[in-house]
Amino acid sequence: MSRMHEVLRLEDYKLEELLRSTRGQAERGGERDVTWKQLAQYAASHCLNEFYALPIEARTEQSITAIIERRWSNRYYKFHSNEHYLQMKQKVISHLTAYLTGEYRTCEPIVRFEQLSAYVPSIDMELSQIFQLIIEDVSAVNGYTVQKYVIDENEATVSTFFHMTTVFCAHAFEVLPVTIEVLSLLSGKRFVCYPDESTLLQSLDYMRLAKSLLPLPSVELVN
Numbered sequence: 001m002s003r004m005h006e007v008l009r010l011e012d013y014k015l016e017e018l019l020r021s022t023r024g025q026a027e028r029g030g031e032r033d034v035t036w037k038q039l040a041q042y043a044a045s046h047c048l049n050e051f052y053a054l055p056i057e058a059r060t061e062q063s064i065t066a067i068i069e070r071r072w073s074n075r076y077y078k079f080h081s082n083e084h085y086l087q088m089k090q091k092v093i094s095h096l097t098a099y100l101t102g103e104y105r106t107c108e109p110i111v112r113f114e115q116l117s118a119y120v121p122s123i124d125m126e127l128s129q130i131f132q133l134i135i136e137d138v139s140a141v142n143g144y145t146v147q148k149y150v151i152d153e154n155e156a157t158v159s160t161f162f163h164m165t166t167v168f169c170a171h172a173f174e175v176l177p178v179t180i181e182v183l184s185l186l187s188g189k190r191f192v193c194y195p196d197e198s199t200l201l202q203s204l205d206y207m208r209l210a211k212s213l214l215p216l217p218s219v220e221l222v223n
Helices: 012-022 036-053 061-071 082-100 155-172 197-213
Strands: 002-004 008-011 111-120 125-136 144-150 179-184 190-193 220-222
Touching: 008 012, 008 197, 012 125, 012 155, 012 197, 036 061, 036 082, 036 111, 036 125, 036 144, 061 082, 082 179, 111 155, 125 155, 125 197, 144 155, 155 179, 155 190, 155 197
Parallel strands: 008 125, 144 179
Antiparallel strands: 002 220, 111 125, 125 144, 179 190
């Protein structure tokens, strides 16, 4: 009898959960434990998706406000106060408007809110990511930019996204992104990574480390 090899599959949200647990910030799960940041992220993600589904002429500041007003949670008690509830909504509207009505307004995303998977032989692991937006970057042949709009701009989470995305794209698309961007919807900060062959090696090392922290997969005995 021999052991059937099972490829370890790593999903982006599970890696983020692992990071939170190592920082002592793991959520217990369940609807009652949803946080205000998760509710705000939900509304912002739907806004992004719906905004780019609109024809270019309809992609306006008013459309962003209307989508957020429709998608924003009515669970004000999840926020610190009524004032905090309103402030966070206005911040999200303001920063989405600044990002989306500027240089990105006329973009037609190559990928919009899709879950993609890729096997990475060098670390013997399958990576799975939900990509919010991948847009064309005309500054390079076959150039593209990966964007993620976030409420929680935790440094470790941002760094992990850069590393995982670099490794994923190198193997799934065979061309590294021109840039990988994380755009904060609370502070308005833009975190940018310019991946190349040297940073790819660093990202592979990072993913090997992440793999070592994961529980071992079950194995099946076969004849």
